[in-house]
Amino acid sequence: MTRNDSGAAPAGAGTTSPGEGGQQRRTIGLVSLLMTGVGTIIGSGWLFGAAHAAGYAGPAAIFSWIIGAFIIALTALTLCELGPMMPRTGGMGRFAKLSHGSLVGFIGDWAGFVGFTSTVPSEASASVQYMSNWDYPWAHELFSSQTQSLSHTGLLVASLLCVVYFMLCYWSMQVFLRAVKAVTIFKIFVPLFSAGTLIYLGFNASNFSAVGNGSIAPYGWSGALTAVTGAGIVYAFNGFQTPISFAGEAKNPNRTIPIAVLGSLALCLVIYVVLQVAFIGALPPSQLAAGGGWSGLDFRSPFADLAISLNLSLLAMLLYLDAFVSPSGSGVIYLASASRMLWGMERDGHMPKSMGRLHKHTLLPRPAMWAVLAASIACLWVFPSWDELAAVISVGYVIGYLCAPVAFISLRRLAPSAVRPVRLPFAGVLAPVTFVAVSLLLYWSSWPLTGEVIFIIVAGLGFWIYYEAKTGFHDIGRQLKAGAWFPAYLVTMAAISYVGSPRFGGLGLLSEMGSFVAVTVVSLGFYVWSYRSAWLTPEAAQLDAGAEPGTG
Template structure:
């Protein structure tokens, strides 16, 4: 099969809105209530920490993506810096995390649409056959939008994301006219305080709301000017989304009628928080608009994640850990159509009506897995500074010696704060997948020799996973009655932070002596080669 190339069609605006469109999805409709129930009147603070953590991680990826723009870069870079074992583990976690989102978002659309379209749910509240068909049809629509061309996809996403901005902004303005500052002194959150704020980052979905910043990196091979635009798109997307989320949290806290807070924040239980709050305030007309946006927002996010998952699967295949047909680019359209077909199938699987006790925990685990794919970035960029000092870096991050370890510590805290129930599933599935790693890699003597060498570059990651798992049992975020808390808060968080520093420097020291950067890549073009050769730099 003749190999095509990605088409460079995406502008800075397209890349920025890819990130914003991923971050401002269905999360804004629910996360504010979840955060305030856990943290109370200080619920806006963890939003700032989440934005800071993601910004630090995004900046380190900005340097790598500008120097080596690749489709599915989050999966390619670990393989370049640390070899096959680390590349495989991060790729598997990415596949699990990414492939679930489009299906989950289609379920969210179906849930809201059931208010307008009869027959999508059964009488007992389960998904009907028609509901399942509706979800599948929506995924097929996402697939077709992506299947046509990246330019069509980019322009449709730009339009949808701009529309998605309007409703949250109007919500902020309207609720400001119903603001009660005294609400910020109300107590009764569970667990409340700083512990509640840390728990809300993961269990409340706050960090998950920011994870879409990676789209600018994953679509790097399709950016018109990746060296300049990728770092800027990351910064702009995080700042815009953070501003929206912090303001939404503040107005939600201030707009809840004081009479409803007699039982404390934990007693607040709106089914559709912002829409029901508008109805409570006598603004039913705007509640209808929010319900409509609750269909548009998840659709936009699902559409982007279906595209992003395809780039991740493509990158995994190009690394050599999956079937080669998934790593092919269509000559005519410049799209990884094989990866798009597989993404559609995986997304549909996530919507099937499985019924077993681990399902909800599994969904939480695979979405939280996204952060476990991010923590490798700070290690990788620091390793490249040491092992590839002559690599042309159009964007070179200042203060990397401080920013990279800080980003790794933040990522580790976020994983740990998810709790034992999530981490045990996540780490268990990822380590169990090593069976597939040996199956795909055990091909010839040369590959086996490479595995033995690169195992030394990856053992630190396996020990890191085990460390986080053990701390999840011993610490205060165990989220289960089976185990007693051995290390109370905040000492458990301090221990995890200190451990993260050790693993960060171990990971940097374990990198391949010569990074295995694939030069004959889909990202190369005469135009890009001229730009890189010029050595131009960009500041953010």
């Protein structure tokens, strides 16, 4: 379908979302939206997250999942108000663009796009890593224990899996939705069944105090905090925002989006906590002692390895099967979501026009899908390890989350008359608390990871500068004034991480408590700056007048 500036749907297009610069049918109901959320959250994170979190924090990893879910729920709440206000397909940056203009919107969308695109190969990598434990010589060659990464053969297999994800998204939305529903039911059953079996047949309560100082937190609570991002917990939960990225194609988005977002997050928190308890309890005490404690554990296929150690061969086979199903289901959804983020960036004028082109029959952004596939495979070969990808992706997601509370509170001031199907109470408290909590997540990620990912995000500003130059830097003064706080915030947070507590990778110029105080005070300062720099963009004015942004 060609682009249509009037926002009107061509004859026969069915129910559409206006103002998309290319029309979409609203075909996704509540169950499908909920399934996309749950189906994305339960991916490779459950296969590896419990083992990696235990390595960082020991039994205190249970609290890491709860802390991570709580902070993400704060972000999710702000999005539950923002999403139904403007049910359009795209990433979180589209909300920040309404309140702060193109610079902040681009950074938010770029962070989300990098995270979602990188997640596609991480899901494929997880499947291949589990496959490498099959009892066949050729399978053992897929993963190198020495480098803790996929071999060249493993990378080729993972690349083929990325192509399979692409094909499931490419043909039609209905094929995509049918695949998601079928896979998600299986993905819910297997983790719960596995956890229940391990708890019933191999639970050792003594593991919860067997190592270190005899407490549930043998490495201190800093380990539990670092695990939130470093062990892939944020990575595991990030699928909560997937229903929002399909808002432009959702039926009755005012009701279905909040239910799908919060419902999928709550359900998956229960599943992840049960899995973490099962992993800690099922680990043979002799293996825990032989490894030198939780930090010395080394699993190629964590839950399958545990099942084999307990002579549960049938459970191990089920886990090997799910190691394809769970990551693949998430990989399909992330590829579809990333293509829609790329499409949204083209609508904002910061990507080639081809990225916004819809196929005339399926109404899917196929050129954007091809671009995501190419970027995913390239990322896989640059970062051939699930561990590396999960940590980097988590920090990228966290940076994108910052857009939500900023846009949420700013639009309360700029567009007070906008229709808000979901209006949250205590907005003046929720927004700054969320901003500070997300900033702490960023700091807990630990140096040098924080600096590396912030560099990637800042480097992406080259795209923004290039496309702004093509328009003659239209209204550049206002864009910079409204958006300067975001790059300044990222550089400042990198500096605090660098000089912060050694427990979080810093030089030790700040104590652990001093670092927390510094992050809290600095982030509140930037929150105030961001709030005061927000301005009534043309899109926000349209929203306040009751019109869909981008129409008329």
